[in-house]
Amino acid sequence: MALGWAGLYGPMALGAIGSMIGCAQAGQAACGALLETETGHGRYIGIAAMPSSQSIYGIVVMFALNREITPENAPGLAAIGLLCGLALLFSAAWQGRCCASAINVSKIRPEIFGMSLAPAAIVEGFAVFAFIFALVISAGVPA
């Protein structure tokens, strides 16, 4: 039963932890870039917020899994919730590093700003995979 509850709250909690790590890293990089540049500050702050999307995915998965927890569905909820949460955690944390790199290079050459965001967008894509398929599979967990 405890595993069931962990699976229910896991996507949200783990996604939020990942977002904290990612946003903190990208935010720190943005702060440094503010010191070095005269313009384009808004875009740096915007990039720094990119890893926050994993928290939102986590909340949605949590609501999709939300049901009365029984001994029959607890293992399924735990497996889907915790694995999806871990995927969201790692994707947010590593997306933060991608965002920091994007900030660092676009500070030097603003014209490559869009291209420099490609790695962060690719990492976001994997987070979306984890999110979508968690929703799909959650339909098979007994209510």
Added chain:
Amino acid sequence: MSDYYTLITALPWLPELEQCKQLPLSRIALDRRLSMLSDQDSEQLMRLEGLYHPSQKALLDMTDKALVLEWQNGVNAVNSPVLAEKVHFHMEVRTLLAAFRSRAAGMDNPALFFGLGRWVAHIRKHWFEPGFSLEGLCPYLPEIKRLLDKGRSLELDAKLDQLLWQDLVRTEHEYNFQFEAVVCFVLRWGIAERRLQQDGALALRQFNQTTSRLLAKSGLDIQLQGNG
């Protein structure tokens, strides 16, 4: 690790060494940014800068043996193996150069040669061979020897600085957002500063400009022309 995100992005971009016509920020501005480092990191950075860019006075005042001992003690106190390796590489290149110069100056007894790094014993053993039998390990060695033989010291210095610069750039990219990247940037800044200070033509132009400005201000040139 995340402690360096703000600092790294607060550092300006250093262009390629040949294209670096002026430093993107002064030492005062650089030190202000480096104040984000912890006390321990600052101490390590200071130590590494001292090892990588030793003062000319220290180099002139100390014997080779004393210098090598001091360098060895300094490197042992470096916490990061990666950065210790950077200092080692620098010392090894300088050791090779010193070996070429010592041999050219007539040193016949290789046992008297002191240096630092992996190749010292090898250099002593192959003292009388043109490239100390190290050409396979150091692809840059023939070029260094050629410049040294022709007495083209300025080009030789530029070649060595380029070698060290590339080594630091590689490490900076490999250890992005880590302390190693900060140190490599500062060491590159030091190389660029030294190169700019060595630019004889630029120094002469600046000297002439300053002289003209000062003479124009004081009216001394008019007096000199009048006397002439």
